[in-house]
Amino acid sequence: MIKLNVNGKDTEVDVDPAMPLLWVLRDTLGLTGTKFGCGMALCGACTVHLDGEPIRSCVTPVSAVGAKKVTTIEGLSSDRSHPVQKAWIELDVPQCGYCQSGQIMSAAALLAHTAQPSDADIDAAMSGNICRCGTYQRIRAAIHRAAQLKTGG
Amino acid sequence: MSLDRRDFLKSSACLSGGLIIALHLPGCSKPARGPGEHKTIAANSWLRIGTDNSITFLCDRSEMGQGVYTALPTLLAEELGVTLERIHVDFAPAGDEYKNNLLGAQITGASSSVRDAWQKLRTAGAQARSMLVSVAAKDWGISPANCKVENGFVVSPYGKRVSFGECAEAAAKLPLPKNVKLTEAGNFRLIGTSIRRLDTPLKVNGSAQYGIDVRLPDMLYAALAQPPALGGKALSFDDSKARTMPGVKAVVQTSSGIAVIASSWWQARQARDALAIKWDDGPNASLNDGVILRGLQHAAGAAQSARKDGDVDAAIKSAAKVVKAEYQLPLLAHATLEPQNCTAEVRADGCDIYVPTQVQQVAQLAAAGAAGLKPEQVRVHTTFLGGGFGRRLDVDFIPAAVEASKAVGKPVKLLWTREDDTTHDVYRPPAFDTAVGAFDQGGKLIAWKLHLVGPSPTARMFPAVVEKSIDPFAIEAAANYPYDVPNVSVEYLRHEIGINVGFWRSVSHSLNCFVAESFMDELAASAGQDPVQFRRTLLAKQPRYLRALGLATQEARYGAAPKGHFQGVAVMEGYDTYMAQVAEISLDNGKVKVHRIVCAVDCGQVVNRDIVTAQVEGSIIFGLTATLWGEINIQRGRVQQTNFNTYRLLRMNEIPRIDVFILDSSAAPGGIGEPATALVAPAVCNAIHAASGKRLRSLPLARHNFA
Numbered sequence: 001m002i003k004l005n006v007n008g009k010d011t012e013v014d015v016d017p018a019m020p021l022l023w024v025l026r027d028t029l030g031l032t033g034t035k036f037g038c039g040m041a042l043c044g045a046c047t048v049h050l051d052g053e054p055i056r057s058c059v060t061p062v063s064a065v066g067a068k069k070v071t072t073i074e075g076l077s078s079d080r081s082h083p084v085q086k087a088w089i090e091l092d093v094p095q096c097g098y099c100q101s102g103q104i105m106s107a108a109a110l111l112a113h114t115a116q117p118s119d120a121d122i123d124a125a126m127s128g129n130i131c132r133c134g135t136y137q138r139i140r141a142a143i144h145r146a147a148q149l150k151t152g153g
Numbered sequence: 154m155s156l157d158r159r160d161f162l163k164s165s166a167c168l169s170g171g172l173i174i175a176l177h178l179p180g181c182s183k184p185a186r187g188p189g190e191h192k193t194i195a196a197n198s199w200l201r202i203g204t205d206n207s208i209t210f211l212c213d214r215s216e217m218g219q220g221v222y223t224a225l226p227t228l229l230a231e232e233l234g235v236t237l238e239r240i241h242v243d244f245a246p247a248g249d250e251y252k253n254n255l256l257g258a259q260i261t262g263a264s265s266s267v268r269d270a271w272q273k274l275r276t277a278g279a280q281a282r283s284m285l286v287s288v289a290a291k292d293w294g295i296s297p298a299n300c301k302v303e304n305g306f307v308v309s310p311y312g313k314r315v316s317f318g319e320c321a322e323a324a325a326k327l328p329l330p331k332n333v334k335l336t337e338a339g340n341f342r343l344i345g346t347s348i349r350r351l352d353t354p355l356k357v358n359g360s361a362q363y364g365i366d367v368r369l370p371d372m373l374y375a376a377l378a379q380p381p382a383l384g385g386k387a388l389s390f391d392d393s394k395a396r397t398m399p400g401v402k403a404v405v406q407t408s409s410g411i412a413v414i415a416s417s418w419w420q421a422r423q424a425r426d427a428l429a430i431k432w433d434d435g436p437n438a439s440l441n442d443g444v445i446l447r448g449l450q451h452a453a454g455a456a457q458s459a460r461k462d463g464d465v466d467a468a469i470k471s472a473a474k475v476v477k478a479e480y481q482l483p484l485l486a487h488a489t490l491e492p493q494n495c496t497a498e499v500r501a502d503g504c505d506i507y508v509p510t511q512v513q514q515v516a517q518l519a520a521a522g523a524a525g526l527k528p529e530q531v532r533v534h535t536t537f538l539g540g541g542f543g544r545r546l547d548v549d550f551i552p553a554a555v556e557a558s559k560a561v562g563k564p565v566k567l568l569w570t571r572e573d574d575t576t577h578d579v580y581r582p583p584a585f586d587t588a589v590g591a592f593d594q595g596g597k598l599i600a601w602k603l604h605l606v607g608p609s610p611t612a613r614m615f616p617a618v619v620e621k622s623i624d625p626f627a628i629e630a631a632a633n634y635p636y637d638v639p640n641v642s643v644e645y646l647r648h649e650i651g652i653n654v655g656f657w658r659s660v661s662h663s664l665n666c667f668v669a670e671s672f673m674d675e676l677a678a679s680a681g682q683d684p685v686q687f688r689r690t691l692l693a694k695q696p697r698y699l700r701a702l703g704l705a706t707q708e709a710r711y712g713a714a715p716k717g718h719f720q721g722v723a724v725m726e727g728y729d730t731y732m733a734q735v736a737e738i739s740l741d742n743g744k745v746k747v748h749r750i751v752c753a754v755d756c757g758q759v760v761n762r763d764i765v766t767a768q769v770e771g772s773i774i775f776g777l778t779a780t781l782w783g784e785i786n787i788q789r790g791r792v793q794q795t796n797f798n799t800y801r802l803l804r805m806n807e808i809p810r811i812d813v814f815i816l817d818s819s820a821a822p823g824g825i826g827e828p829a830t831a832l833v834a835p836a837v838c839n840a841i842h843a844a845s846g847k848r849l850r851s852l853p854l855a856r857h858n859f860a
Contacts, residue, residue, distance in 0.1 A: 019420075027417045031359070038571045040571070042798055073359035076358070089349070097539075100356050101359050126804075130802050132490045132542075133218045136774065139805065
């Protein structure tokens with residue numbers, strides 16, 4: 001059994017330690033908000049936080065998680081109240097939406113470190129997340145908006 | 154294009170005549186109810202009204218990002234007199250009543266959802282409103298004309314109110330009203346505004362259900378080993394190792410490969426990779442890029458005429474100057490971010506499939522065939538689609554899921570890897586096209602001739618269409634050549650290449666607009682004219698093109714680019730939408746940097762402004778990705794690209810600024826999900842010509858070391 005803390009809850013899973021965290025989240029724990037896109041850390045659709053840091057769960061063996069706290073899109077807020085979620089809604093960022101859990105988790109991690117990111121900061125933090133629908137321009141605008149919302153704007 | 158589209162409809166195998174209103178009246182979907190339970194009444198095929206005054210729209214088009222989940226109920230809400238938020242959206246099942254009148258079956262494609270729904274759903278909404286009002290008016294003993302509707306209530310002139318829910322059951326028994334009056338454009342409350350998308354809240358917290366997210370009791374997971382060469386098949390396989398691996402429940406030979414079924418998908422995939430399979434590479438064993446290109450270059454046979462004005466060959470013979478060029482375009486993958494998948498539950502008496510599909514009825518037929526059932530025994534549950542772009546007009550990923558479920562007697566979710574998805578796509582057709590233009594002594598363009606060669610997805614998927622006519626989906630942005638030239642010939646020679654090609658966002662517009670709008674620039678250069686002025690002169694009789702070109706060039710400050718920046722333009726009509734784009738680039742050590750793309754759009758009456766803008770923004774990114782890097786290569790019948798490291802997609806740090814300008818128009822709505830894709834390549838290549846004098850007649854730019 002492997003102990004995990006996911007979205008603030010302690011849990012145990014009986015899986016192969018080599019199984020990527022992505023599949024533990026999706027198939028074992030039923031947290032399907034985190035998506036599979038490439039399996040090689042190339043697209044960012046599987047982005048979750050480990051102790052607040054964005055990681056690609058498709059290449060992270062569950063055994064490597066240890067005591068670190070896992071946060072998925074489902075745990076970002078219980079009511080879409082995270083500033084990134086609010087900004088995403090305000091600007092209607094998603095199209096197909098498939099990449100957006102990963103985009104939002106990357107953006108939330110960026111804002112946790114950098115309260116007022118520049119476009120260059122955003123490019124650096126977000127270039128690992130592919131959006132095939134091409135919502136990038138809105139993602140950038142929404143990150144700036146989320147930064148405003150976070151500081152009470 | 155509209156003439157060709159009608160021809161397509163006439164010859165379509167699955168077309169039935171007449172407009173579908175197909176209201177199922179009277180109808181009550183839940184006959185039994187206990188005390189305190191709500192009852193839901195079917196007002197028509199799309200509308201369910203609950204006795205609790207809930208309103209549900211059965212969305213009969215697939216939501217793949219293009220916004221039907223919001224735009225279609227907007228049409229109903231406008232006529233029902235309710236706010237959009239009052240409407241709950243569910244996806245409709247497969248059914249003839251959901252047929253797309255522009256395409257002949259229940260299909261989400263060809264940027265047709267709003268065009269098809271425009272009259273149909275507003276009429277359905279107006280009829281339902283009329284019937285609800287009639288019930289209330291009769292009850293009150295007043296004329297319906299004196300009643301109005303207000304966010305889910307019928308209201309009398311004296312302030313009496315009764316909810317839609319209370320009227321619905323009686324309303325459903327009334328005859329369908331004829332000649333209902335639709336709201337006039339000047340009185341639209343919702344249409345033409347930028348109402349927030351209804352699906353956004355589901356897409357910011359992980360709750361939107363895509364095909365990959367389906368979970369059923371006792372469900373197993375499958376990974377599929379498909380032939381490495383397209384068109385190959387398994388000769389034999391050894392699964393002795395795979396069967397001993399953790400979680401593995403079964404190994405099943407399906408019609409499209411060997412499926413390993415396990416308790417989790419990761420286990421299934423690990424075991425799939427442990428299969429030892431002997432493959433027969435089949436007919437494509439020696440197919441490669443060179444073979445495909447030479448086949449297209451030397452394709453023999455009679456081309457079909459798509460357009461013939463005057464006598465183009467005589468005009469060319471008599472011309473003072475003739476310009477000729479050959480253009481070539483590569484295969485492209487769709488690369489939907491959600492890999493292909495299907496969840497199937499086969500029982501003795503029926504089958505349920507849960508699938509991200511653009512073709513519910515074709516999916517139903519495919520599943521029925523695989524399960525050995527009748528189509529009506531298959532229920533299709535459409536999920537959200539993690540991208541479509543035409544990929545999910547094909548159903549090649551469905552039978553294996555059904556066969557796997559049937560073999561193990563349990564629900565099975567079959568999911569492809571990214572590598573499966575890239576190497577087993579149905580690719581955008583390649584093309585090898587020849588363009589000829591001719592000028593008279595006075596420098597007037599007197600002849601335009603396009604000879605298009607390529608394989609046809611239509612021929613594979615809708616063979617009846619191409620038996621009777623030229624493939625309408627091969628000659629877009631070509632047959633509708635808008636320039637005022639007396640002698641025009643456009644012809645298409647279908648030449649198959651041995652592997653399956655499919656419909657890719659904007660379909661043949663993405664091929665033909667590149668050729669036509671690049672070659673127009675070549676002719677402008679040959680005539681010594683500015684490319685925009687050259688176009689303007691020849692578009693004098695085309696007000697919608699002219700207006701779009703005028704707005705795009707104005708907003709882009711055409712002719713006044715910053716120092717070191719160069720501009721290129723393209724115009725196009727596709728799906729009844731008129732567009733012009735201006736790309737602004739610079740060259741840095743020979744590499745192109747796209748700074749800005751301006752797009753002016755006349756898509757007729759807009760339903761949701763912000764969705765129109767978003768679709769154009771996204772289409773431009775899609776088109777630019779293909780322009781810079783898009784190319785699928787074949788060696789020994791095998792696709793060489795596998796994942797996003799070899800099939801590169803545009804990222805945040807690589808995007809240009811995109812500005813979209815929407816022209817006011819009272820014309821009927823045009824399609825918006827696709828067309829902007831097609832103008833990017835010619836606009837960018839025309840800008841490269843302006844910058845460097847180099848004319849690029851093939852893509853992607855990476856092939857020319859420009860990207």
